[in-house]
Amino acid sequence: MVRDLRARLPGRRITGVDIAFTGSIGYPEPRELVDRVVGQEIVTISRRGKYAVLGLASDDRLIVHRGMTGSLLVRRRGDDLESHVRLTFLLDNDGELRFRDMRKFGRVLLMHSGERALPFEKMGPEPLRRSFTAARLAGSLQGRSGLLKPLLLGQRVVAGLGNIYVDEALFHSRIHPRRVAGSLSEAEVGRLHRAIRSVLNAAIEGRGTTFRSYEDINGNAGAFQSRLAAYGRVGEPCRRCGWPIERIVVGGRGTYFCPHCQI
């Protein structure tokens, strides 16, 4: 999503904001956000964990989290309005950036670059950067008595993993999702580290996973769902050993795994 936005938005100026649901704005008050955003040029597009960051010429940053069902759409003025569009940023080229979010769990925030961005404060390393090493992962898991999967979902050990990609990473590293985090051997941590990176790289390459509502900035589905090995495949044969994939609940989240391969 960020790569697509980067090809379309830099250089555009925001000429207005239409707010259909104020709850989608997390900070500051809607009035202030509009005042600070209108007239500003979008200069940079970046990402931290699951947050997209739109850098404005004023050094304010628009920070977007899609929640469970959110999407950002780049449309032309007058294009048919999708359902559940909560915010619309009007652009100076007759375009629009629409924030669509059925379940209203997504948020848009505006923070100055000097301001401490709370969502980022306790976030762990970027999984695709060199600073995320197997040794660092091992150090973060060591001594932890909680379950591995909820820890990986917590964004503090490593940023950006959600329920689908955690299940996929655990499948490919052949680790049971109910393992205690601190119990992994060095070899297992190495496999997990490698699997996290390969799964994320493959999912980005596949332009995302459309299991239900994920859509890119043009409204198109991703393609990675066809390459999922565990998530959502309950009852279907494991791609490694043929045993039926099972669904259990771990940390309150639906969890798919192969009870034969994942120890």
Add this chain to the structure above:
DNA sequence: CAATCAACCTGGGTGC
């Protein structure tokens, strides 16, 4: 501090 769990929302699917 760490772990657990309800709460926030809307809609799709299933079974009776």
Add this chain to the structure above:
DNA sequence: TGCACCCAGGTTGATT
């Protein structure tokens, strides 16, 4: 058809 119930790519704040 209607209705109850379960499930869903996430995070946070209250409670153990």
